[in-house]
Amino acid sequence: xxxxxxxxxxxSSEYPISIKSGNVVYENLDRKIYQPYKVHILxxxxxxxxxxxxxxxxxxxxxxxxxxGIKITFDIVFNAIHGTPGEDGLLQAYFxxxxxxxxxCDYYQAALTMNKRxxxxxxxxxxxxxxxxxxxxxxDVVNEESIIQRVGLPCFxxxxxxxxxxxxxxxxxxxxxxxxxxxxxxxxxxxxxxSYLKGTEVSVGVINYKGETVVLPITEIVSDNEFFDFExxxxxxxKEITPARIxxxxxxxxxxxxxxxxxILNMSGFSRSEFILVSGEPFLLEMNTIPGLTEESxxxxxxxxxxxxxxxxxxxxxxxxxxxxx
Numbered sequence: 172x173x174x175x176x177x178x179x180x181x182x183s184s185e186y187p188i189s190i191k192s193g194n195v196v197y198e199n200l201d202r203k204i205y206q207p208y209k210v211h212i213l214x215x216x217x218x219x220x221x222x223x224x225x226x227x228x229x230x231x232x233x234x235x236x237x238x239x240g241i242k243i244t245f246d247i248v249f250n251a252i253h254g255t256p257g258e259d260g261l262l263q264a265y266f267x268x269x270x271x272x273x274x275x276c277d278y279y280q281a282a283l284t285m286n287k288r289x290x291x292x293x294x295x296x297x298x299x300x301x302x303x304x305x306x307x308x309x310x311d312v313v314n315e316e317s318i319i320q321r322v323g324l325p326c327f328x329x330x331x332x333x334x335x336x337x338x339x340x341x342x343x344x345x346x347x348x349x350x351x352x353x354x355x356x357x358x359x360x361x362x363x364x365x366s367y368l369k370g371t372e373v374s375v376g377v378i379n380y381k382g383e384t385v386v387l388p389i390t391e392i393v394s395d396n397e398f399f400d401f402e403x404x405x406x407x408x409x410k411e412i413t414p415a416r417i418x419x420x421x422x423x424x425x426x427x428x429x430x431x432x433x434x435i436l437n438m439s440g441f442s443r444s445e446f447i448l449v450s451g452e453p454f455l456l457e458m459n460t461i462p463g464l465t466e467e468s469x470x471x472x473x474x475x476x477x478x479x480x481x482x483x484x485x486x487x488x489x490x491x492x493x494x495x496x497x
Contacts (some may be wrong), residue, residue, distance in 0.1 A: 172206040175489065176219075176234070176245040177313045179263070179266040183254030184337045184358065192464040193251040199481040205489065208243065210236075212252060212262070219243065234271055239409050247492050249485070250275040251464055254333060258461040261287040270497045274488040275440045276460050283436065284458045285332050288363045290436075291455065297435055299428060302447075306331075307352065309360035310339040315348050321437055328352055330359035341367075370449040373415050375425055376462065376470040377433040377442045380409045380479070384433055386426045387473035391415035411469060411477050417448065425453045432458065439495075440488060 177192025180186045180412070193209060200207045209220045210229060217229035219236040227236045248266060250273050256262045260282030266273050268385045275281060284290050291301045307313065307319050319326075328351035330338040338358035340351035353363045372394070376387035393410040415422070429444050434456065443462035446453040462470045466481070474484045 173204060173247065173489070174243065175200065175205050175207045175247055175249050175491070176210045176249055176250045177207055178210045178212050178257060179251045181211045181252040181254050181257055182212075182214050183333060185333075186213070188463060189251055189253045189257070189461075192250075192253070192461075192468070194467045195216055195251055196251055196485055199485055200489075201482055201486060204486070207249075208236075210219070210248075212256065220375065230268075232267075234269060244270065247489055248273040249349075249489060249492075250461060253459075253461050255285075258307050258459070259332065260345075260390065267497065272492050272495055272497055274492040276438050276442075280436055280438055281460055284438075284442075284460050286333050286361075287457050288361070290458065294435065294455065295433060297431065299432060300409040300452060302327075302368050302454060302456070304366070305364040308366065309362075309364040310355055313349070313352060315345055319345055320363055322364055325367040327365045327367065328355050329363050329365065330355045331361035331363050335356040337446045345492065368447040368449050369453050370447045370454075371415075371417065373417070373425060373446050373448060373453075374411075374469050375429045375444055375446070377429050377438070377444065378470075378472045378484075378487075379439055379491055383492075384430060385477075386430050387470065388413050388476040389415040389417070389422060390423055391417065411472060413469075413472050418451070421448055421451055421453075424451070426485070428453050428455065439491070441470060 177193045177196050181189050181488055197207050197209055211218050211220055215485045220226055227238050229236050233244055248280045248454055250257050260278035263275060263278035263281050271433055285461045288306055303322050305318050319418045320444055325341055328340045328342055340354055342348050342351045372392040374390045374392060376474040391412040423445055433442055442460055445456040471481055
């Protein structure tokens with residue numbers, strides 16, 4: 172049997188979503204091959220949680236746990252943490268140091284993709300289209316006139332390193348800009364302010380499946396709200412249509428951009444990129460390297476349309492992770 176630690180939780184506002192993702196992975200692993208364990212990585216504790224909800228401390232020296240007098244070690248970690256420390260490279264770097272195999276991308280790719288403005292800066296020379304942007308660090312003097320002059324109205328104010336739309340605001344009037352910036356700073360000390368792109372929002376998963384880079388069916392996102400915010404993502408205020416209602420030419424352009432980005436960044440494991448189609452051209456918004464993994468989440472929906480079950484999806488990630496050299 173292969174011992175799998177499914178890490179979930181994390182230190183960000185996304186931790187409840189991560190717990191759901193981790194539990195879905197736990198329920199869908201093939202018990203003939205894998206012995207899964209739930210491991211909660213939280214700010215105040217790292218613990219293995221058994222079926223009785225009993226907690227056993229993780230020894231950070233080798234990422235093991237002693238359960239009822241028996242030491243449990245793991246062959247591989249299935250990373251289901253959205254946000255820090257599972258999606259920003261911190262855990263990946265730790266796992267590399269202790270020579271632990273895992274399912275996510277390497278630490279550099281994780282750190283780069285979590286930092287929206289750095290990732291977009293790396294991709295621009297390759298011709299990847301993006302919104303016009305303006306950057307702020309906490310403590311910077313805020314020149315509202317300069318910001319609006321660059322990005323226009325409406326615009327989006329976003330924490331630079333967060334997910335699940337936490338801290339994002341759509342700003343239509345200059346008077347609302349200061350409040351939006353303050354809201355974003357509650358999630359991160361770096362902010363990205365972007366021009367509004369009017370068009371069709373789509374999401375596309377790219378994964379390494381059985382050793383090949385595979386672009387999954389594209390999902391069209393139709394939000395009941397003004398944009399794909401937290402309510403739209405997790406509280407049923409959106410329609411997610413897979414495959415997307417787009418032309419064959421648009422589909423090919425999105426697939427090409429998504430695959431190129433995955434290759435340019437030397438990605439591995441899961442990825443899900445968000446684009447806005449403007450006059451038939453895809454503009455990249457962001458990439459997630461630990462996307463939601465529940466049945467309702469976008470990437471599993473796309474996999475299902477491609478004929479890949481959750482069990483197959485998770486088994487593939489583990490098998491590829493086990494083959495990686497450490």
